[in-house]
Amino acid sequence: MRRLGDAAVVFDGRDGQTHVLPPEAVAVADWVAEFQQLNGRVSIEVLNARLCEEFGIDEHATGYRDLLNMLQEIGVLRA
């Protein structure tokens, strides 16, 4: 992953694909990295719950769960 300003680009060596992460996605990835540093690896479900709690968002809203799944798919997040 390379930071470009507040955003980032990610090269996934497994399939050779490149992904562009907007600043919002990078902020979430950073939050997850910090959370996991303190708490160890946890599941996407737990991450989603804690993220929603932290930012006061409805846990059943799909946005963060989708984003977390996508970050996991491209290798930025390990849950």
Place this chain on the structure above:
Amino acid sequence: MTASPLFFSDATPDRIDAALASDGLWLSYGACRVRVRAEASGFARILQDVYGAFPFQDQGEFADFHVRLERGRGLRRLVKPQVRFSIDGVEPFEPFPVSNALPLFEWGVNWCFGQRFNQYVLLHAGVLGLNGRALVMPAVPGSGKSTLTAALMLSGFRLLSDEFGVLRPMDGRLLPMLKPVALKNESIEVIRRFAPDARMGPVFAGTRKGDVAHLAPNAESVAELDCELAPALVLFPRWEAGAALSLLPQAPEQAFARLAFNSFNYGLLGARSFNAVADLVERSQCYQLVYSRLDEALDCIRCLMTDEDV
């Protein structure tokens, strides 16, 4: 005492013809060297028009590509004669009318370079230099890139390339791939009006890209064929009829995407091209320029390249 180099403009068409018909001519584009042999009538004269400032070399030791332009076979030598382009026995294009030997040669060399020079990241971009720094102008077809590139060269910028931004992953520098600028359709008249003395080849009407004419690289650009440049500015130009000049910063991740996904070989080089393009974006200011008037666009770009207020 060293003899002065002979340039294409100094050689007689007969001498060029003779070289093309025997051992060939060696053309140095900066990033690569091409040896061309040809038996197309009239090709020598046109080559001289658009490569006038290039060194004339009818003997050489090394070339990256050995290409040939040969006349059509059988009846095609006589009826509606054709010309064929080949490299190592491969003919990547259908034959062209013999009068269109230059566009075929130019596209042929582009094809060779785009197919084989994967030690570099090949951006689809014009590249120019000013004060030892490079301006990279990636653009999709129809955005006015070649017109702007031509006008910049005719206004004192050094031309490195109109088609290929040749980015060396190892150190992030840009190499020249200096070829005549292929102007299409309305751009031909625009540049003729902009610089009536500019050296341009004939208009080839009705090619697969419309009418095409080639603007000769100037002597100042040819003289620096061996000099690479570090990037300073990435500019995405777009010509729009009647538009007021507009210059907007381009978010770096968007600049990255537009550079990478318009590259000829980004996908092929994997992590090397990923890092090279990311480095390029990090080292450069990135803008989108919308313009309708060439003079305004040129002033704006000059200011950006000299760090003056725009």
